[in-house]
Amino acid sequence: MRRSTIRLTAVLAAAGVGAGLVTGCSTKNQVPSIGYAVDAAVASYNGGSTLGASSGAAAVFGRVLTGFFYTGPDGQQVADTDAGTAKEVPGETQTVQYRLDPDGVYSDGVATSCDDLVLAWSARSGRFTRPGDRGQTPMFDAASTDGYDDIERVDCVPGSKDATVVFRPGRHYLPWRTLFTAAELMPAHVVAQAVGVPNVVDALQSGDGAVIGRIADFWNSGWTMAPGELDLTRFPSSGPYRIESFTADDGLVLVANEKWWGSAPETSRIVVWPKGTDYAAKAKENALGVVDLGAGSVTDLALEGFDEQTVPGRGAEQLVLGTGGVFARVETRRAFAQCVPRQALFDTLGKAGEVPPRGLGSGTLNSRVVQQDSLYYGAVSGSGDRYRGTDIPGATATLASAGTAQPTIRIGYLTPDARRAKTVAMIAESCRGAGITVVDAGAPDFTPAELGRGAVDAVLGSTAAVPGPAGSTTGVAAFAALRAGNGLDAGGFGNARYDAITDQLAGETDSTATLNLLTEAENLLWAQLPSIPLFATPRTIAFGNGMQNGIPGPTQAGTGWNMDRWVLQR
8 A cells, every 4th residue: 555665765854943733724724734835836637638737737736636656765666555556468469457546536536437538548649530620639737648648548447447448450659657647536526517418438438529528628628727716626635634724825635535545644734835835934833844946046035943955856957948920940949058157057047956966966967868867868868969058159059040130038937936037137247248149038838838939939847847846767748748749749849750769669679779760859959959958957855844754756746746745753
């Protein structure tokens, strides 16, 4: 069961006096709780949607919406047997049998069922399209179809606890444990109630385009979130916590889910303070017990009495470039890469304290899809060396060859973020010498979708342009963010050869073939420059006085990956 070993591996108790105990800002509720500062942007409950994935839903709702697997503190996929079990069945065709826990029930009293898997597969497979301005477009705004589009069918009797997932003949998806995961397995019964059908399984198999369109519309936008009144009937929980409220003043309040069938959470109330919070003020108010923020992103953040560390994250700090507008020509993207001071950015903003033995954060990042502690990294990342330092004469000459005179490049990111503001300022200073004007287009309501709408020319963020916690050892989001048609492909990059490489890598077991494919992919990406990697995103993670069982998680799941095991000794 999940409640055993990995969640109780370490105990981190901070020394001195400081943050930890929160008595609840609301006058209506004075239950002691733990304040959790994380720079994910709470925008959608649905972590499988583009909005949910790009705002960091996995870092907030991993213990609210459970799945068969979750991302552990080192970026690995870990089975969550409280939710259910999943196992591959031997045979020529890849088949995985899923069984939800017999006692599993949502906080509204409705049992978890295989309907949830059918909904996830249907939404993420790319199977359903509708006419658009440029031909057929996906009905579901999925962050990624990777892996789900390899599934041929999901055998499920509506309401059953069992599902058999059968992949297409000839396909074998190695990272299948990244499917049907925490924060992405959504309550299908809520969709059925909202669109007026008995169940989504039969509705999705009916071929009725109008009904399927209504299901897609709800999946896309029915779980969006903003501070204020929420219709909590749309947000039932399948984990140890459920949502109680979400307001600007009181944060996102998570309370113990009375219907949870696993071990009860150690602390009954967690207050999540997402991106946009005045973290420095909350720290002064003694309202924080756990802090998980981008290093250097908050000015005047005093964490006296906290056990604090700055570590390199699994996410890749990067610039995602548009492939239209000012960057329509690859020569302009190359000129920009030549003037971006990658080495200086790492030296000034990217170092994360003492470099750990695993190698993450040891220098400028030369790969988008291979992490620095991978055995493959040294062999595949050489192409990025040409852009390690600045080459202003080269940038000037490249611009001239592109016929682009003194372009203006708007870089967007979610504010406030002091480190990213400094990043843009350093790039602007460097590129000015090449006749390139860089404009800080950061905004408090910024989303990566602004790039596709032409409001900005580049996005500054972590893996998949996420503003907060990001990255995993599987690298699925990193690959998906450059794959044509995926919601995470904010820059609209499309390359048939890259897509073919990612398809082959997903099922490749031979290390030599994997090395060759990864090398080809990185060479292609450095030639086309849909993005410019900078460094492993540094994270500041801190635990207040009296906090126990806090285990840093510098990944897409954030340090809240085991929040139900947090204990505050008072």
